[in-house]
Amino acid sequence: xxxxxxxxxxxxxxxxxxxxxxxxxxxxxxxxxxxxxxxxxxxxxxxxxxxxxxxxxxxxxxxxxxxxxxxxxxxxxxxxxxxxxxxxxxxxxxxxxxxxxxxxxxxxxxxxxxxxxxxxxxxxxxxxxxxxxxxxxxxxxxxxxxxxxxxxxxxxxxxxxxxxxxxxxxxxxxxxxxxxxxxxxxxxxxxxxxxxxxxxxxxxxxxxxxxxxxxxxxxxxxxxxxxxxxxxxxxxxxxxxxxxxxxxxxxxxxxxxxxxxxxxxxxxxxxxxxxxxxxxxxxxxxxxxxxxxxxxxxxxxxxxxxxxxxx
Amino acid sequence: xxxxxxxxxxxxxxxxxxxxxxxxxxxxxxxxxxxxxxxxxxxxxxxxxxxxxxxxxxxxxxxxxxxxxxxxxxxxxxxxxxxxxxxxxxxxxxxxxxxxxxxxxxxxxxxxxxxxxxxxxxxxxxxxxxxxxxxxxxxxxxxxxxxxxxxxxxxxxxxxxxxxxxxxxxxxxxxxxxxxxxxxxxxxxxxxxxxxxxxxxxxxxxxxxxxxxxxxxxxxxxxxxxxxxxxxxxxxxxxxxxxxxxxxxxxxxxxxxxxxxxxxxxxxxxxxxxxxxxxxxxxxxxxxxxxxxxxxxxxxxxxxxxxxxxx
Numbered sequence: 001x002x003x004x005x006x007x008x009x010x011x012x013x014x015x016x017x018x019x020x021x022x023x024x025x026x027x028x029x030x031x032x033x034x035x036x037x038x039x040x041x042x043x044x045x046x047x048x049x050x051x052x053x054x055x056x057x058x059x060x061x062x063x064x065x066x067x068x069x070x071x072x073x074x075x076x077x078x079x080x081x082x083x084x085x086x087x088x089x090x091x092x093x094x095x096x097x098x099x100x101x102x103x104x105x106x107x108x109x110x111x112x113x114x115x116x117x118x119x120x121x122x123x124x125x126x127x128x129x130x131x132x133x134x135x136x137x138x139x140x141x142x143x144x145x146x147x148x149x150x151x152x153x154x155x156x157x158x159x160x161x162x163x164x165x166x167x168x169x170x171x172x173x174x175x176x177x178x179x180x181x182x183x184x185x186x187x188x189x190x191x192x193x194x195x196x197x198x199x200x201x202x203x204x205x206x207x208x209x210x211x212x213x214x215x216x217x218x219x220x221x222x223x224x225x226x227x228x229x230x231x232x233x234x235x236x237x238x239x240x241x242x243x244x245x246x247x248x249x250x251x252x253x254x255x256x257x258x259x260x261x262x263x264x265x266x267x268x269x270x271x272x273x274x275x276x277x278x279x280x281x282x283x284x285x286x287x288x289x290x291x292x293x294x295x296x297x298x299x300x301x302x303x304x305x306x307x308x309x310x311x
Numbered sequence: 312x313x314x315x316x317x318x319x320x321x322x323x324x325x326x327x328x329x330x331x332x333x334x335x336x337x338x339x340x341x342x343x344x345x346x347x348x349x350x351x352x353x354x355x356x357x358x359x360x361x362x363x364x365x366x367x368x369x370x371x372x373x374x375x376x377x378x379x380x381x382x383x384x385x386x387x388x389x390x391x392x393x394x395x396x397x398x399x400x401x402x403x404x405x406x407x408x409x410x411x412x413x414x415x416x417x418x419x420x421x422x423x424x425x426x427x428x429x430x431x432x433x434x435x436x437x438x439x440x441x442x443x444x445x446x447x448x449x450x451x452x453x454x455x456x457x458x459x460x461x462x463x464x465x466x467x468x469x470x471x472x473x474x475x476x477x478x479x480x481x482x483x484x485x486x487x488x489x490x491x492x493x494x495x496x497x498x499x500x501x502x503x504x505x506x507x508x509x510x511x512x513x514x515x516x517x518x519x520x521x522x523x524x525x526x527x528x529x530x531x532x533x534x535x536x537x538x539x540x541x542x543x544x545x546x547x548x549x550x551x552x553x554x555x556x557x558x559x560x561x562x563x564x565x566x567x568x569x570x571x572x573x574x575x576x577x578x579x580x581x582x583x584x585x586x587x588x589x590x591x592x593x594x595x596x597x598x599x600x601x602x603x604x605x606x607x608x609x610x611x612x613x614x615x616x617x618x619x620x621x622x
């Protein structure tokens with residue numbers, strides 16, 4: 001949660017805390033799971049989340065994947081029997097901070113339409129990739145959902161009675177709509193013409209996270225709330241020393257980021273993936289994480305229910 | 312080329328043959344490269360393409376990655392010093408036909424704008440993923456560029472004097488345009504609002520293919536023609552027997568594909584990634600690959616120049 005809040009990804013930040021507390025209180029998520037890590041092959045491991053929150057076991061998976069990659073060149077660690085793990089980028093970044101290129105994907109319960117469809121096939125199925133960059137540059141950090149927007153953006157539009165953009169949600173007939181009240185499902189990134197690309201990526205992530213691991217496909221579990229889920233998360237680490245000096249690979253990542261930034265000008269800010277998030281992090285590390293009044297009230301209500309002091 | 316033509320991906324099909332012949336005749340691409348495969352670690356190999364076409368070395372990389380995955384659970388093979396390799400999906404499918412989940416990415420010379428930029432940062436940087444499905448179902452097969460459309464679609468619009476869709480190309484100021492004459496660069500998938508996702512994926516692929524391997528970044532080589540290139544291709548294979556019975560994993564891939572297809576109705580055809588391509592393949596295997604008159608003339612001109620009989 002702090003990774004997300006510090007990087008400005010508020011959809012996955014501290015606002016999730018009351019939700020997680022509710023999941024733990026109702027028993028939907030195990031509060032004291034027995035997390036186990038098993039090496040399967042020279043380059044593969046599995047982490048059993050035992051029905052707890054996905055965060056701790058996925059950090060364990062990052063450690064395992066990086067250790068395997070150090071020896072074998074590439075390492076895969078799959079988290080099984082998991083639930084919500086927050087922002088995928090947190091784990092990819094942990095891999096980069098340990099010195100590795102790191103890919104993280106995860107499926108979720110379904111509330112995203114397929115391309116040209118009227119019923120849910122996919123979750124927001126994120127993909128994250130981080131890579132260490134040479135000194136002076138923050139790591140490359142991609143963290144994106146394969147839907148155009150997150151579900152809570154749609155909920156926010158309902159609350160504020162704002163129109164949605166034209167290519168982010170469909171109604172119950174599968175037609176694109178800007179009305180948040182009639183919008184039933186999110187649309188894949190790419191919209192009415194190129195949404196088969198977003199849907200294809202979501203399918204790939206579903207197959208990696210669930211079909212490969214024996215966990216549930218997106219549409220086999222509820223996407224709107226954290227109900228009875230069996231999610232898989234995939235972490236793949238690659239040793240940047242595989243093809244030469246890892247410092248040189250880090251310099252090349254930094255060269256890519258600098259080249260992107262150098263295309264800024266004429267009022268346009270161009271950056272590599274992660275650039276806006278790193279600017280958020282600098283600002284929030286200096287000035288703190290803004291907590292809107294409604295969230296503060298929600299956090300205080302939660303704290304009161306747990307006998308904890310208010311914010 | 313035949314993979315692409317049979318699957319209906321005509322942009323990467325037999326129309327590329329005269330282009331490849333020209334590259335070989337001019338010496339831009341080596342006709343008799345010394346392709347070598349070296350195992351680097353327990354789960355990693357590299358294939359040196361020695362400046363030849365990317366096709367043969369990438370099939371060798373698929374074999375190497377699958378052999379490594381069989382032992383280590385996951386295997387990575389990188390093709391170095393390569394040039395054009397055609398359709399990424401051909402190699403991912405070869406991995407699936409060998410019984411593995413297979414991810415393939417590749418960068419290319421730059422002619423795609425970054426998000427909100429006016430100069431080229433990325434190539435069309437494709438991502439492909441294929442996975443074996445249980446008997447009765449074709450494999451899952453995603454093969455997509457991270458630009459909205461391919462470059463030759465823009466060239467075709469110029470030839471036919473057709474407008475472009477509104478969110479696929481930008482002019483020299485970086486503004487979206489539907490005029491194919493003023494369009495200078497392709498746009499990342501996601502368009503003016505969500506193109507940071509397509510650009511982020513393109514950046515990830517650039518970093519995997521080039522920064523990791525020591526090859527050239529997209530903007531360090533010419534994208535419009537096959538000039539002096541040093542491309543990297545990444546093949547990652549995963550053993551579907553890692554977490555249980557591989558037949559069960561294949562059944563789950565088929566279950567995903569069936570679930571997608573079951574959402575068809577009310578005049579909508581929903582399918583998993585690859586569905587339209589498998590329908591093309593069935594039709595073309597039965598009735599042949601259509602060769603438009605202009606392409607036939609071009610192929611015959613090429614054949615004449617080589618002393619070969621006409622089509």
